[in-house]
């Protein structure tokens with residue numbers, strides 16, 4: 384029997400590493416959840432064997448209702464709440480696909496890295512868009528099986544409406560998402576999303592370029608400076624785009640109002656609380672699977688915002704350049720790439 388909720392029909396578009404584990408929590412809580420994914424083998428595996436979620440100290444298994452993307456066109460009853468958990472670069476088309484089956488008073492929640500709430504709002508309308516910060520480390524290498532490295536007691540989310548008139552309803556969405564972790568409802572989701580992007584600019588693509596687990600990358604002193612520099616430039620971009628410094632991911636109230644020290648604090652918190660010794664960033668997982676990573680949506684956005692304001696983002700520009708070479712097959716994914724990034728950093732600070 385399905386639980387009574389203000390959102391009787393829930394969908395996830397994108398049920399990879401992150402979407403699958405959160406949607407599994409909702410399913411096990413008795414909610415009506417539809418899993419929609421573009422990876423055919425994953426949908427077939429979930430239909431045949433259900434979904435398995437491996438966590439540090441327990442394993443979940445549940446039958447799920449899974450649809451291929453092409454089956455969205457067959458949906459008769461609209462969804463009241465849609466969690467968008469595809470990669471940031473897939474947001475626009477995914478929002479267009481879901482729009483015809485989104486209830487008039489429904490919401491799309493952009494549970495992703497990157498400033499995806501803006502693209503979602505352009506497509507489904509500001510009044511139906513909720514921005515979200517997600518902090519969980521997870522990975523998916525096999526169809527039907529996701530590994531979530533942070534159980535619900537150490538998973539963290541922030542939610543905020545784009546349209547202030549809808550903000551009171553965000554609490555109802557938070558109550559649903561609390562099946563999967565701690566949820567903070569924030570008034571200023573633009574700033575919260577930027578604070579996450581700041582730490583993402585430092586950690587994701589830089590550690591992926593050197594084909595190294597996040598914690599190992601951050602343990603290399605000179606490479607840590609490279610990562611921090613990318614984060615400092617991202618903080619500049621955040622401030623230039625109207626964001627204010629605010630604590631996220633369960634950090635204590637801001638310890639420092641110095642923007643660069645604040646970048647260091649968020650980064651330390653990710654390493655201390657969320658990232659495990661073997662955590663590969665979502666971007667390195669993409670590259671090891673031969674897929675595209677969120678380069679333009681994270682480091683590329685920093686370059687674009689600062690350059691549009693007549694400022695420079697030389698560390699992020701270099702990160703984007705090397706990432707594009709990797710994606711074009713012109714550069715090998717290797718720890719040896721560290722030398723070039725470190726040399727570039729040294730040139731900037733001399």
Ligand SMILES: NC(=O)C1=CN([C@@H]2O[C@H](COP(=O)(O)OP(=O)(O)OC[C@H]3O[C@@H](n4cnc5c(N)ncnc54)[C@H](OP(=O)(O)O)[C@@H]3O)[C@@H](O)[C@H]2O)C=CC1
Nearest residue numbers: 397398399400401420421422468469495496519520521665
């Ligand atoms: N994984 C992590 O640790 C973290 C991820 N995030 C963010 O969460 C969002 C979702 O990321 P995440 O869940 O990691 O992404 P995944 O790549 O695991 O899943 C996204 C989607 O990619 C497709 N996909 C994944 N693997 C394959 C494959 N081998 N072959 C074909 N298709 C595949 C699937 O379809 P489809 O494209 O339809 O979705 C999947 O749903 C991103 O914005 C990410 O930055 C944030 C914090 C940490």
Ligand SMILES: CC(C)(CO)C(=O)C(=O)O
Nearest residue numbers: 519520657658663664665
């Ligand atoms: C948790 C982590 C480091 C894992 O990839 C991540 O991707 C993020 O902070 O967005």
